[in-house]
Amino acid sequence: MASSKPITKKVINSPETCVDDNLRGVVALYPKLQLHPKHRVITLRRKNDSGRVAILSGGGSGHEPFAAGLIGPGMLDGAVAGGVFASPPTGNVLYAIAQLYKYNSGGVLVLLGNYAGDRLNFGKAFEKAKIAGIKMESFIVGEDVASSHNKTGGRGMCGEVFLFKMCGAMSAEGYDLQSILNMVEVVHKNMATLGVCLTACSLPGQAPLFEISPTEMELGAGVHGEAGIEKLKMGTAKETVALILDKIISHLKLQADSRVAAMVNNMGGTSLMEMNIIAAEIKDYLDQKQIVLERIYSGHFKTSLEMHGFQICLLHLTEEHQKLFLELLDAPTGAGAWSGGELSTGGEGEHGDDDTLLRDVKRKAASGPALSVSEQKKFRNSLQAAATELIKNEELLNKLDSGCGDGDCGITLKNFGKAILKYLESASLEYPSNVLWELSELAEKDMGGTSGGIYSLGLSAASQCLATATANDRHAWLSALQSAISTISKYGGAEPGDRTMLDTLHSAMKAFEETLETDICTLLVRINEAAERGAKATTSMIAKAGRASYVSREHWRGEDAGARGVAVWLAAALDTLTGHH
Template identity: 70%
Template sequence: MSATKPITKKIINSPETCVDDNLRGVVATYPSLQLHPRHRVITVRQKTDTGRVAVLGGGGSGHEPFAAGFVGSGMLDGAVAGGVFASPPTGHVLYAIAQLYKYNTGGVLVIIGNYTGDRLNFGKAIEKAKISGIKVEGLIVGEDVASSKNKTGGRSMVGEVLFYKLAGALSLRGYELTAISDEAGEFSKYMATLGVCLSACSLPGQPPLFEIASDEMELGAGVHGEAGIEKMKMGTAKEVVGMILNQIISHLKLVGGNRVIAMVDNLGGTSVFEMNIISAEIKEQLENKNIKVERIFSGHFKTSLEMQGFQICLLNLNKEKGDLWLELLDAPTAASAWSGGLLSVRSEGEEGHGDDDTLLQAGGRKSASGPSLTLKQQELFRGSLLAAAEDLIKNEALLNKLDSGCGDGDCGITLKNFGLAIQSYLKTASVEYPSNVLWDLSEIAETDMGGTSGGIYSLGLAAASQALASAESIDVSSWMKAWDSGMHAISKYGGAEPGDRTMLDTLHSASKTFRHNLNTDLRVLFKKTVDASEEGAKATAKMVARAGRASYVSPQYVQDEDAGARAAALWLKAMLTHIGEHA
């Protein structure tokens, strides 16, 4: 006997009230819209007759922003909502038609999703409205490739939203009811949609509708959790997009030289990050086939609650009507959920994308800066840097372990990369001018380390470099000034101070001791400084983190030394020990 599936967590008040609560939220967010609560209808606020054709959409809830999110000048004049994944009843549809006709005597075009419940309930409402003298026409929309061989045609997918945009723009241009219906009917012949889902959705108060393995996806799944045409193994974005495009291209009989509109619909649980990758693949793969992508509209259009997946809809802009359709889709709209706009428009003769590599060239050091080192000093400096690099590489595992409790466990990897980059740099680099060396190391930290650690080290080293560049000579006080400048920069931009459980605790403890012992023997100075750095790193184990990644984590997970503080103690000890032994 199988265990009962757990109910999916959702932030609702109750399954019984969630549809109405959702509609209240739409008009709370967009008070320019009007809610007719007993009939679950949302319309634009209208007080006088426009004389034009109104466009009505709708269907089951759970597909938000569809359809209420597309109510606004230039798209829908009204939308009627059913229960979750259920068609609205005839009475509610009839109310919406009558409400729109009251202020739009040009008539009402009702766009109907190609689902049995919608066809029946919307159809009956249209016939009742006609009997009562309302000028109304219905248009059934269905463009799904996966179900296209059904007797009633393909299911309605995200392409329905393109119909809203086309019909709404035609209405604003003053087209009559029959003309809009005819144009939209022609439009539908050149459109096709296919998608995949990676995980199931769940109705409020219910467990997931179906199961799908973690390494599988369902090709051609419907927006109500209906099964697709086959289960497939997961692939890369390139592979999945390519497979979908090939089927749509075949269905629409697209060839090189065609122009298309692409619509990418987030089924609810797909990140914007992934959606952008999908859009990039669509453009690249179509244009590799010499099919010009005039527009890409991407976003949440017709979702399936929290289902993870996406749909791609292509519209073939044919020679006869393509330019008109493009104009209509580009036309302004006040609808909140339409993602198109000025930035969507592709300009003729636009240049490709690329970087201007000349911009940052002035930021590099073109000549020696600051005082220089003698040959003996250069040898000591190079050796100390190599010793520091070796210790960072050698202690990768330790630093990763210290970082795993309060960070993402990569401190050792990051600093090992820095150490390897330093070793590579020192194979050919001159160390005659320490200011330039520190500047180069700051650039290496930025490019080879990356992340927060790279930023911190880059800032500190750059500030230390600037301090040495203005020094009159290279002596202990000059290095002390550089040290202070580096710590100040880290504190200023990183937001941390000594006592906050960061690398500054090591650096501050060591610099304080270094300053107090400047007049002692060099080896004694270095020994005391190393001991102080060790104490500073160990002290972080008992500190409450007030800055850095550890400050976001519960103190129960932060019970060992700070990884950054320990790393600073390691390279300080390596450098000072080497200089002390070889000076």
């Protein structure tokens, strides 16, 4: 049913082109930046090796100027953009890493926000980069106070920009990769962010994401358009700043005589007058607490489209590191979002991608045990059944996902199902390891979002496990399932019991382990039954990871969509193998 709320007006060409049009605008404003349009990557233009460490970040679009607008000498060397509020796909992240490493032999440090989609898609890119021999390190930033008690840690907010500035300054001074990473770890422990919003934002071509009463505000709002953790009565600037700083100071355990740097982040729709008032109140409040405000920065750093709201981030300038931290904050930068400067003077050459970069960043040939002709036929039939069932269940999975997610679980799994059916038209199924790897690549390219990252990582891990197996037997497939679950948990941050797809997979795995030595028909039936129980059990679970963990429990309805999705395709595949389909 269409929304009864009116679509918000935006000055764009179309919702479909707004991300790419935005990137074209960034390089139009700052021609010394290089756009790689097919991969939605922007980098500093370089012809020679800098010899130093490159700093890379990125994530969903809609947070401008984060991150492409913060590229420049003394800050980021590159950024990779996803769709609006969606993680960039693995291939684009890998391209950005490879592009920066080509011109920065000191290595690449990737900073990413603590969000499931980013962790998964960036995570697979990191694994591929390491296989390719690229020197790199990564750090997940999550300094949000409102979500700090979440199992996977706080979300990444505007504090990431402090790290862009400080890492960029260290790189410019010639620090090595490990030294910069060590500094990041210290800074991360000593900063915290919290904010409020007065109105919701709206995705291009859509109505506002939620409603707030004119007399209320949301405490703990995120930068992906999500509401906060608590509705509060609207207060004055002084009262609101005091409320936020009380919580940040408590979180960081600051005392009188502590020294701090502050950042006031405009979430997109807050006037400059309001921002100035907020800055004044921050200074007055900290003076009253006898906390020394050494630096304060205000502006659009990491926005949430047109959301009316702001965040405050405090960085504790500890006695041990105060001198270095201030030097890094004060170091010169030519990043465009700070002000017009060197990058505005023009650049040379056309924009284009370096299509040679990813030719060697591929999986080495790996086959593992082979299937007989009859086994290949069963494998093909089970994959076809699984894919067809995913397509049929689009509406159900979207509905389950609409309460606590973004309502697209059914769409993404349908896309995967269609891609699998097309793949099966011409694919060889002789080597299961190769098939699972190719399905992993399909998930990466055709699904998108968090689900694409999860399936891609899980399938690639299972593939690598089967590649080293000595026989195509139940022991090999159990090991592959265990490896997939372990890898998804590693990068996604979730565990069984957290109300995610892992609950279905883990339940199936336990049944697999317990009935491993029984006859094949009984084994498959037990796995299927356990998967169904695992999916149903998520109905009463408390979400501890993923997007559902960021919203109030009142929005959870029924089973977890991802968990049900696994049960859908697994049942279809197993029923085909047992002859029940």
